[in-house]
Amino acid sequence: MTASSLDRPYTPEFADHGLVTLAVSGSAATPCLVATGEIDCTTAPHLQGRLEQLLDAGARSLVIDLTGVTFLDSAGLCALATVHRLSGGQVRIRVLAATRSVIRPMQITGLWDLLGGERVEQPTF
DSSP, X not given: OOHHHHHSBOOOEEEEOSSEEEEEEEBSSSEXXXXXXXXXXXXXXXXXXXXXXXXXXTXXXXXXXXXEEEEEOHHHHHHHHHHHHHHTTOSEEEEXXXXXXXXXXXXXXXXXXXXXXEEOOOOOO
């Protein structure tokens, strides 16, 4: 893999998996995955699989934007923990979240600090 291939921007990708949609933007080296909807036992494998693909593509820094997630259960937490473990500490991971339903489970399990959790205020319209 060449440095130029890592800097190549992703063509915006969007995948609808029923209760959750996943969109990727950025470059191979610095992708941002935006999840919207619910992350539970039926959708967490899609999230984990997509994050693993980004790691395999050479991500050096990864933003996981969960500001549009309304529900996060233990399967979602496990997917996030697995991606952290697979990164081997070689990839800077940041998680953005806006709601208590995402932030609190991550805080309770310690993933908030481990994954560089950042609270983001949702815009009000």
